[in-house]
Amino acid sequence: MTPRSAFHRRAALSAIAGAALLLSVPAVLAQGAWPTKPVKIVVPFAPGGTTDILARAMAPELSRAFNQQFIVDNRAGAGGNVGADIVAKSPADGYTLLMGTVGTHGINKALYNKLPYDPQKDFAPITLVAGVPNVMVMNAERAKALGINSVADFIKYAKANPGKLSMASSGNGTSIHLAGELFKSRTGIFMTHIPYRGSGPALLDLVAGNTDVMFDNLPSALPQIKGGKLKAFAVTSAERSAAVPDLPTIAEAAGLKGFDASSWFGLLAPAGTPPDIINRIQQETAKALASPAVKEKLLAQGAIPGGNTPQEFAKMIDAEHIKWANVVKASGAKVD
Secondary structure, three states: OOHHHHHHHHHHHHHHHHHHHHHHHHHHHHHHHOOOOOEEEEEOOOOOOHHHHHHHHHHHHHHHHHOOOEEEEEOOOHHHHHHHHHHHOOOOOOOEEEEEEHHHHHHHHHHEOOOOOOOOOOEEEEEEEEEEOEEEEEEHHHHHHHOOOOHHHHHHHHHHOOOOOEEEEOOOOOHHHHHHHHHHHHHOOOOEEEEOOOHHHHHHHHHHOOOOEEEEEHHHHHHHHHOOOEEEEEEOOOOOOOOOOOOOEHHHHHOOOOOOOOEEEEEEEEOOOOHHHHHHHHHHHHHHHHOHHHHHHHHHOOOEEOOOOHHHHHHHHHHHHHHHHHHHHHHOOOEO
C-alpha cells in the first residue's frame, strides 16, 4: 500500500468513525437532556384536597432529583375531567404530568356518558403515588345538635328525615361522591348531593356548617377531625386505617358487608411520552416515597405510599375500571 493510499484509508476510517459518533450523540443527549425547563404537574382539583396535598409533597422531591422545578398547576372542573383532558392533549415531551385519581382513571369512564379523553389510551401511567381510605365525617356542631354520634345514628336520622341532610363532595364522579352514592344505595337513605370543584372548598363549607356530611379522603379531612371541627364516624375502606385505628369501617359500623370505596392517586403523562422519561420519573418518585421522611409523613396522614412500576400501574388502572364499573352500576349513579 502506497503512503498516499494509506492516508486516504485512514481518512475514510476516521470519517466513518466520526459519523458513527455523531449519530450516537443525539440519542445520548436526548436521554440526558430532559428536563431543561420546569415540569408542570396538573392537579385536576382545587387546592386543599388530597390530590393537591400529594402533588405538593412530590413536587419538591422531584425538583431536587432532577435539578429542575416541578410546578403544581390546579385545573379544577367536571370531577377532574377538565385537568385530565388538558394533560391528555398536551405534547408528549415529559413537561406536563397529571396527578390522576381513582376518579379520573377508574370511575369516570363508567360514570359519565361521554369523556373528552380515554383514561387508558390517552395516558402513559408512571406510578402509583398513594392509596388512601375515605372517611365519613359530619360537621361536629351539627352532629351534636342532632344527637348523631355514630353511623347507625346517622342512618336512623336520615331515614326519619329524608332530604334534610346534604352531602358535599369534591365533584361529580370523584371517589368522594361515589362513596356517598354507594352508602346511599346500600342504606336506602336520601341526601342532597352538593358537588364542589375539589375537596378543599367542599371541606371549608362543611366546617362552616353549610353542608352536613362528606366522605372525604382521610389526609385532607384529618386535620379538621383532630381540631374538633369534624366528627368522624367510620372509614370507607375494607380495613381500618393505621392513622385512625379507633375508627371502624363502614362495613363494621353499619353491617354493610363488602363495603369498600377507597381512593388512589398516581402520576401519568400523555400517551407517547418517551419511555426513558417515564422510567426516570418512576424511579425518582419511588425513591422519594421510600425515604423515611416522606413515608412517615404520608402514613401519618392516612396515606399508604406507592411507587410501583409503569407496567404494574397500568394493570392496576385496567383492574380499577372493571371494579368501579360494577360499583357505579350497583349504586345507580350517573352523570350526563
